[in-house]
Amino acid sequence: MAIISSPHFPVPSERRVMDERTVLDMWNQVLVEAFSVRYNVQRSKVPVGLPYTSASYFSGMKSVLDDWMEPLINTRNCLAHGQWIVAFNEQRNSVNQDRTKRLNSLTLWHLRLQRNLLKHLERLVFDLTATQYAFERDFDRHWANLKAAQSRISADKSKEWELLLQRRHLRGKAHIRRNYRRLIDAGLI
Template identity: 80%
Template sequence: MDREKRHRAHIRNMEALEMSFEVASRSCKEAIRHGDEHEIIALTRTCALLLGATLEDRLMTIISSPDFPESSEQRVMGKRTVLEMWNQVLVEAFSVRYNVPRSKIPSALPYTSAAYFTGMKSVVDDWMESLINTRNCLAHGQWIVAFNEQRSSVNQERTARLNALTLWHLRLQKNMLRHLERLIFDLTVTQYAFERDFDRHWANLKAAQTRISSDKSKEWELLLQSRHQRGKGYTKRNYRQLIDAGLL
């Protein structure tokens, strides 16, 4: 398959994954409103699996783009893990934009550009690895208990991470991915937009990170449930008023 066809195929896959995440997310929100714990767990893990897959397919979409050098794509594909691939994307993109050898990224970059690189790499390293590991656990059928790489014993850290998954966190992570992808797009395609718009995208990324750290997921879930209960109350009162008025 030639590169252009692969790129179009990755875009179609990404669009399907985005739609699937939104469908599962809406169903999960409805389960949260009703307080159905079994559905919440199943759908939250489904959303995590879909977001992890989206993370990988967005990577494939970026590197197969005609704006990303084919030699760079080959070097990215030569990496062993998805996390290493994302980090190599940053190295390749900064190397091309600032005409600096890959081996000297970020040390030979101008000061501000090096700060851009370090910031973007920190986003990749700080939250992508956790999401990738969680996706791998789920893809290997480890939906309740996560194992080590050899599947010889329980991995307590990964199991705890599964139990800590919430839709609120996943939606914020999806938002972070969108802003990171936009930065990489500007870095590889545009002439001025990367430097011009970096602070705005970075502020959005940091805002999402701050909200994740503050962990308001329980408050958000309680808000959904309270709104649902108020809605049920309104429906009952309206129904009673219609009966009393002889309209039903």
């Protein structure tokens, strides 16, 4: 919403985005509208009417939407509708096994990395719509960061991260006890 309501995003494009039925469709429409405006190509000609490099940018960003956004949006919707343990299908008349499995494997670690991935995608789309030179100039850096987030999510080191947090917590408690003992020994408490 921040991207499409910015002064850099044309009002007719904003209306077309808002007319889409689903959040994923809105993201796809933002991509089409942004590439259309930036490269002065008719919306119906995106991506085939784009120059090769621009079409490659579009293809890469579209793949992120297709591969990462749809499962993330579905998981978010399950949680928002109270389906914390078991996820249902769209009609809510049977269990959706894939969504339930995804929901049960979700951890804070995954959420943080997915948020990171979304920030990189958002930055790419913002640069595409709002900047004159930054999109092409910074694309490789943003893309590398986005791909790194995808790799970290796929590697799934959430268990190691949880153990690290537990060790930090225990070290912190020991540090507090040690400092408290020193204050008592020094007569300050």
